[in-house]
Amino acid sequence: MAKIHMSLQGKGGVGKSFTATMTAQCNELRGTPTKNIDTDPQNATFHAFTGLNVQHINLIENKEINTRKFDELIEIIAPLEQDAVIDTGSNSFFQLTNYLISNQVPQLIKDMGHDLIIHTPVTGGQAMLETLSGFSQLAQQLPEEAKLAVWLNPYWGPIEHDGKTFEQMKAYRDNKDRVTAIIQVPDVKAETYGQDVSDMLKKNMTFSEALADASLPIMVRQRLKIVRDALFKQILASTVV
Template identity: 45%
Template sequence: MILQGKGGCGKSYISSLIAQYILSKDKPLDCVDTDPVNSTFAGYKALNVRTLHLLDDDQINTRNLDTLIEWIVSADTDMVIDNGAATFVPLAHYIITNGIADLLAEMGHELIIHTVIAGGQALVDTINGFAQLAKQLPDDISFVVWLNEFYGKIIYQNKTFEEMKAYKEVKNRISSILTLPQVKEETYGLDIEEMLKLRKTFDEAINDPSLSIMTRQRLKIYRTNMFNQLDLAAVI
């Protein structure tokens, strides 16, 4: 489950990366997009993402949250769930007050929270969002932290993420740290942005003959680097 209270920090992109990685291992997968504002994840047609909006007229739809848990429990697959910024607070509250992590564990499922720390203008907000999550969610929920350097390095007050208080206080609960690296804007950056605009997976873009040979080569290199990180993180 991808959770972060800041919009536009890369949640849907990360959801798509995790989904593509799991599928590359020939594992069955179920994907869900709960973002009521921007259903970006659902735009990836190749991933067969289901939508389940958790807000009705700015109010949390508890019945749809119940439905989400039913989907998780009944799935005999890995599941990737992308959540919007608008549902960040009510979804975290629902997980806490309903003992969702324990319930899922009893039924043979493990809840892992993926969250994003983004460089640039979103840095402080995403650090605070992560700290809020770690403080509120039960201690037995583990985190995978993604450092998104696309808009800038993760440096705050001359400290890297692993030197920050937000990390040190909960480092025993962080199972992995992955990095979306800063790339050359005019090459890799442009290639990735164009791919994301079209909601294409890496496989679709790499096999698209309308793209230049070097664009496809750079996307292939980037995908390999990200999948290698996911291998080391033992995400599945």
């Protein structure tokens, strides 16, 4: 049985590809590398991480799902013994979600003997309400065969509304039975840890590549290691990998 990890969120630029790269890296670090696929037709961020050997399949043509390309994706998934990580584009959120539901893809993946885990980020700041809406749509529309992992990403600000944390918000309380895991991305200081992680991601480097890069200052690598260990501990504790 393989775990098929798929990132989905209707709001762009909120850390969706981040969830894919971190899930893939966490598996690789523990000795279980994944089959990595990027389906984003415009911003193939996941594919840019050459150290993760990511295959690119464009699922969207003329704003519609290319059924033949989706067939290709399923043929790749079907025989897998290793886990897979699939990143998707925010501009394909509605089309892909509807396609998964109308074609009973979660049930199909279960019938293959695999687990489907949908990873969706929820952020603070201006995008919080929109990402909460995306989470709610997934929780309410996807069938129970699709498990849901929520990534709380505080990079743009605390995930709070009217003094309530995510677990206290109506969006979560109404859908908590659908949530398999909550992964709290470490809230790092922007001027040090946050800047180091941001610089690493802008270079499309994995943690392993950055920590092995002798051109980086020792303390930068130390801070990156601390962030990596804190995040990967969260992922492993969530039992989704």
